[in-house]
Amino acid sequence: MSRFVSEFKTRATEKSGDLRHRQFIRTALKGYETARDKRKGAFQSWESARQAAAETKWEAINHLDQHLESFVAKLESRGTKVHWASTGEQAREIIAQILRDKKARTMIKSKAMTSEEIHLNQALEKEGFTVVESDLGEFIVQLRHETPYHIVFPSMHLTRDEIRDLFQKEIGDVPSNSPEDLTMVARRVMRQKYIQADVGFTGANFAIAETGMISITENEGNARLTAALPKTMITLIGIEKILPRFADLGLFLPMLATAGAGQPMTGYNTMYSGPRQPGEVDGPEEWHVVLLDNRRTELLADPEQRDALHCIRCGACLNVCPIFRNVGGHTYGTTYSGPVGSVITPHLRGLQDWKHLSNASSLCGACTEACPVKIDLHHHLLQNRRNASASEPAFFERLAYKVFGIVANEPRFWSLAKKIGWITQPLHAAVKGSALDPARSWTKTRDLPPMPKETFKDWWRNRK
């Protein structure tokens, strides 16, 4: 068993039995669901919108090479420096080198899951740079030295009291636990950092091939300040964030807001097309765009699961997933959690190490139903299971299925198995739920149904 699976099981056991956590997350995500369903009603047809979005992303991903070339050519024509990073390590080095060249000390960041993916903060801090998260949720988890709990709501696992206590300890002078007061405390710190920062770092929600723009969606205005105040701006983008046309944002911006947060539109949507141009009075003097592969092209090479690159990181699949709701975001041990994380992590970080995430699913399909770009998520989990079993079958599981196949295919054996079950039933009662019980993984928390003396097939035979 890999280290990752045992860690996952330990954390899952702890979290899924934590009733306070269960109640807290369920209440939060049910609130989201209600808001989302209300906003879906504002679309003429949500299902048609999903179909249109899926087709647009299909086009983007299936012609990714052309779209990326166009995107980069447009960016460069306005003076942006574009860097290509095949791996997380390369991306970290490119960004660190920019900071060194600029003799920077402090970098302020808006929210970017790609930076979590490449562990950027740790790498830069190791070199002595100060990195400050400016998204409130990210700022909170950074103070706690934690990874984001959820890709859209990084600190949703914390109560207002916990955040107040954290701020009191780390910053001080916190008047109350009201969201307004807590925000003002963070703002007090952050405003100073915006002014001090030498470099502003952002992610991007969309990269527009037609115009060479990036689009950033946020609710707090922090990304705007991050991009506007420091002299140097760096943006890290996964190559799959491409949209072919500017007009596509007309669909994708409201869709991202609705699917992700149950909002009609996110508070601020800003498009950036280059550094400060001659004659302009503000904006960064230099803009570096780092395009990150980090094994996305391996997913691109897989026709069966290529649509996983459609993902716009809205978090809808996490929000509706009964597994996520019970084990929480940190249990996964991955940058991208929930169904989409379970699908793509084996591609990004190795199938055998991360196949357990595909097994840890009842395949209920709520994720696929919720996905605004129609990624066939739960079927991809099945495909991951198939690929994992084909390349490295688990000996005892395989043996069990071989035996099961022999029993199921021979009516006499099948009858006998049922009889043995019926006869041993009273014996089982004696060990039920104990360490001696072969069915303990079931009977520890659940009863087994009593086996009837007459099975359906007995009845059918007798009747004839």
Place this chain on the structure above:
Amino acid sequence: MTVTLFIPCFIDALYPRAGISMVEILERLGHTVVCPEEIACCGQPPFNSGYHEDARTIATPVLEKLKDAEVVVIGSGSCGAMVKKFYPELFAGTRHAEIAKQVSARTWEFSDFLVTKLGVTDLGAKFPHKVTFHDGCHGLRELGIQKQPRALLANVKGLEFVEMTEVSCCGFGGTFAAKFPMISTAMGEVKCATAAETGAEYIVSSDSSCLMHIQGLLSRQGKPTKTISLAEVLNHQ
């Protein structure tokens, strides 16, 4: 017509009343029912664990038995989805590919067969109880069955129907329940609580495997809510 009824292994071994009810209902509607005795399992457990070769070992004789059927009716949304949706995928590129497609096209889940194929919604049943309905995820999302069981329950005399506030998985998920019992149990507890909120005496479902999970939790926790298959409700006088 002659209905080939595929009784899933769960129903055969643990819930024969559900299967017997299906036979009696179909016969009362004037159809001839045949149950191929040699079929035990559809092959879903190895399929869902990723062992396609082992799944084909079980599914191939099933296909052979079903290939000449006029219609195939399966007493479970989950096994129904396996035959109707996943057999064509499982057998793609094999010599059974064509048969798998043909059988898939003639296969129906029980409630879908009654309502969609036969156009029957009133079976003259009486069940004077307050009930709620649990949608098995495979029936709901792989086969798109949601209205059919409700249409059937709406015509059961004395039955008071109440929906749960949330459509959610019961946490069974086949081998998932044994591989990740802690998560499966938590999901089941949420399901039981949602059902209890309705005040229903019975949780009804088309899937006996889901009911086995839900009932297993209810019994262990000493909860009064009971479970019963849709077919038994529809066959209740």
